[in-house]
Amino acid sequence: MSLDVFLFILRLLFIVLLYLFLMQVVFAITRDLRKTATASESTVNKAPPVVGHLIVVDSGPSNILPGTRFDLSPQTTIGRGPTNTIQLMDNFISGENTLLWLRNGLWYVQDAGSMNGTYVNNQPAREALTARFGDIIQVGFIRFKLAQ
Amino acid sequence: MQAKMNAGFFKRYRWKELGLLIIPFIILLLEMIQLPLANYFTTQITANTQQSIPFSTAILPTVRDLIPIFGLIFALLFVNLLMSIFFPKADQLLLPLVGLMSGIGVLMALRLGPDVGDPLQGTRQLIWVILGLIICMLTVFGLRNMNWLKRYKYTWALLGIVLVALTILNVLRVKNLNSPNHDQLNFGPFNLQPSEFLKIFIVVFFAGYLSENRDLLTEGNIRIGPLRLPPLRTLGPILLMLFISLLLFLVIRELGLALLIYGIFMVMIYLGSGKLSYAIVGFLMFFALGLLGYKLFGYVQTRFSILSIDVVNWQNWSQQTQEFARNGAYQVVQGLIALANGGVLGAGFGLGHAGVFVPFAQSDMVFTTLGEEFGLAGLFAIIGIYLLIIYRGFRIAIEANDDFNQLLAAGLTAIFAIQAFVIVAGNMKFLPLTGLPLPFLSYGGSSIIANFIIIGILLRISYNTAMEREGLA
Numbered sequence: 001m002s003l004d005v006f007l008f009i010l011r012l013l014f015i016v017l018l019y020l021f022l023m024q025v026v027f028a029i030t031r032d033l034r035k036t037a038t039a040s041e042s043t044v045n046k047a048p049p050v051v052g053h054l055i056v057v058d059s060g061p062s063n064i065l066p067g068t069r070f071d072l073s074p075q076t077t078i079g080r081g082p083t084n085t086i087q088l089m090d091n092f093i094s095g096e097n098t099l100l101w102l103r104n105g106l107w108y109v110q111d112a113g114s115m116n117g118t119y120v121n122n123q124p125a126r127e128a129l130t131a132r133f134g135d136i137i138q139v140g141f142i143r144f145k146l147a148q
Numbered sequence: 149m150q151a152k153m154n155a156g157f158f159k160r161y162r163w164k165e166l167g168l169l170i171i172p173f174i175i176l177l178l179e180m181i182q183l184p185l186a187n188y189f190t191t192q193i194t195a196n197t198q199q200s201i202p203f204s205t206a207i208l209p210t211v212r213d214l215i216p217i218f219g220l221i222f223a224l225l226f227v228n229l230l231m232s233i234f235f236p237k238a239d240q241l242l243l244p245l246v247g248l249m250s251g252i253g254v255l256m257a258l259r260l261g262p263d264v265g266d267p268l269q270g271t272r273q274l275i276w277v278i279l280g281l282i283i284c285m286l287t288v289f290g291l292r293n294m295n296w297l298k299r300y301k302y303t304w305a306l307l308g309i310v311l312v313a314l315t316i317l318n319v320l321r322v323k324n325l326n327s328p329n330h331d332q333l334n335f336g337p338f339n340l341q342p343s344e345f346l347k348i349f350i351v352v353f354f355a356g357y358l359s360e361n362r363d364l365l366t367e368g369n370i371r372i373g374p375l376r377l378p379p380l381r382t383l384g385p386i387l388l389m390l391f392i393s394l395l396l397f398l399v400i401r402e403l404g405l406a407l408l409i410y411g412i413f414m415v416m417i418y419l420g421s422g423k424l425s426y427a428i429v430g431f432l433m434f435f436a437l438g439l440l441g442y443k444l445f446g447y448v449q450t451r452f453s454i455l456s457i458d459v460v461n462w463q464n465w466s467q468q469t470q471e472f473a474r475n476g477a478y479q480v481v482q483g484l485i486a487l488a489n490g491g492v493l494g495a496g497f498g499l500g501h502a503g504v505f506v507p508f509a510q511s512d513m514v515f516t517t518l519g520e521e522f523g524l525a526g527l528f529a530i531i532g533i534y535l536l537i538i539y540r541g542f543r544i545a546i547e548a549n550d551d552f553n554q555l556l557a558a559g560l561t562a563i564f565a566i567q568a569f570v571i572v573a574g575n576m577k578f579l580p581l582t583g584l585p586l587p588f589l590s591y592g593g594s595s596i597i598a599n600f601i602i603i604g605i606l607l608r609i610s611y612n613t614a615m616e617r618e619g620l621a
Contacts, residue, residue: 002200002201002202002203003185003188003189003192003200003201003202003203003207004189004200004201005203006185006203007182007185007186007189007496007499008496010178010181010182010185010496010497011182011493011494011496011497012493013178014175014178014179014182014497014522014526015493015522015523015525015526015529017171017174017175017178018175018525018526018529019525019529020171021168021171021172021175021244021248022529022532022533022536024167024168024171025168025241025244025245025536026536028164028168028240028241029241029536029539029540075616096295101616103616103617103618103619104618104619106619108615108616108619110293111292111293112293112295113292113293113295113296113299126292127292128615130619
């Protein structure tokens with residue numbers, strides 16, 4: 001076999017592989033789209049989400065009374081700003097302090113870039129952390145218990 | 149407990165990404181094997197013209213020769229592993245697409261290096277890509293919170309303005325607007341191309357600004373005829389950014405960059421407000437400014453007159469056109485000759501001559517170089533990969549959970565779309581040629597790094613969305 005034949009085969013192989021790759025990606029995309037289509041159908045049929053509560057355990061330097069209950073919606077934000085679901089007027093809480101959301105029966109807690117941080121059972125929640133009922137969530141210097 | 153964790157890890161491993169990486173790896177290895185064979189072939193063909201050259205396993209490259217591509221493959225596999233451990237839910241299609249593109253870019257730099265008289269070019273490009281992957285991962289890890297980007301939007305805008313100011317100062321210092329690198333900044337051994345980072349700053353600023361002032365933009369309270377404009381206070385910062393793009397156009401004479409920034413502006417203001425009137429007014433302004441530039445500047449006229457050259461009919465060129473094709477239009481005409489030489493299947497990797505006869509074959513004209521070696525079929529595949537990257541970016545934007553993330557992802561994707569379109573069209577004599585690099589394929593460090601930062605941001609947005617949608621499960 002001469003070298004130019006070999007090079008020609010390599011060239012064809014290259015083109016074929018490129019298009020195989022494109023096809024593989026397109027298949028992956030269509031599978032993805034089908035999955036999201038069925039997933040969005042199933043979420044429509046779901047029962048209304050269970051909401052939880054945050055109960056103040058330790059109010060820290062703020063003047064919120066311990067035992068105060070705050071309602072949680074499936075998508076909750078905590079902070080000093082007026083756009084938050086739970087607005088806490090405390091100087092140690094940032095404008096947007098904490099995000100909480102409920103997915104597949106699990107609560108997720110993540111800090112929203114606050115000064116004094118968010119903690120789940122004393123673990124800093126810079127990345128999203130999961131929380132269960134009974135866990136202690138610290139927002140700034142205020143400590144809450146996650147309850148049903 | 150350990151076994152359970154392992155099972156979870158295997159279940160959450162990014163198998164799809166890994167599976168999609170296999171074919172790119174094979175392609176890159178094949179090309180790397182072909183490169184020394186092609187070099188051997190060309191040297192033999194110039195030595196003896198008659199006989200066909202026999203193929204023997206002795207001329208196949210050894211494993212040592214393949215080390216550059218193995219380095220890239222290991223880097224991509226490592227990114228796959230890291231993402232599986234820390235961000236299993238991030239988009240799985242972007243990395244294979246981008247990995248293949250930047251791999252082809254590295255191969256092209258390796259192949260063109262000796263032809264353009266810079267044999268280390270390929271090694272440098274490889275280092276840039278690996279550095280880009282590292283910076284991509286740092287972006288994904290570092291962007292804990294998208295709000296951080298949103299909150300400091302004016303800081304980003306200021307940084308962008310500083311970059312422009314530095315470039316203008318540099319231009320005033322150099323005073324040679326015809327040199328191809330008059331818009332670069334030199335920091336020690338690096339030739340920094342500030343425009344590549346400027347585009348990211350501008351998109352972040354626009355996303356933050358538009359997501360906050362969306363209502364004012366859609367409502368509008370100043371009436372000019374049938375048009376309703378928002379108050380000047382909200383419009384001010386946007387007009388300032390437009391002014392910067394105009395400044396780039398007039399002072400630095402970066403036609404491509406001005407086009408890119410204006411394109412981003414139009415895309416984002418349309419996405420942010422959803423009003424067609426802004427887009428129409430923007431287009432009219434664009435044509436008015438373009439006409440003004442055409443009348444005022446010789447360099448714009450030269451670039452446009454290239455479009456009127458009839459290359460197919462080259463035998464009947466007038467004296468004047470021949471002169472023009474040897475000077476002002478040289479680059480584009482040579483590029484078209486390279487494309488024609490490639491044909492449908494291409495000359496084969498390493499067997500073209502674009503590096504020798506097309507100026508800037510490794511950066512501005514890389515698309516025609518690819519066209520000569522991989523042919524029309526290869527070019528369609530490359531455009532297909534760009535389309536898939538852009539589709540994926542817009543999909544991440546649609547699924548994102550708030551205005552800022554949506555606008556940010558869409559704007560960053562629009563950068564790829566506009567940039568790829570402007571350069572491909574420029575190389576094909578469809579639009580005037582500009583000095584923008586082709587994302588991931590052109591030789592150049594700043595461009596690679598900036599594009600990998602964009603990919604990092606997109607991956608992070610997709611991860612945040614998935615986490616809020618479904619959690620870890």
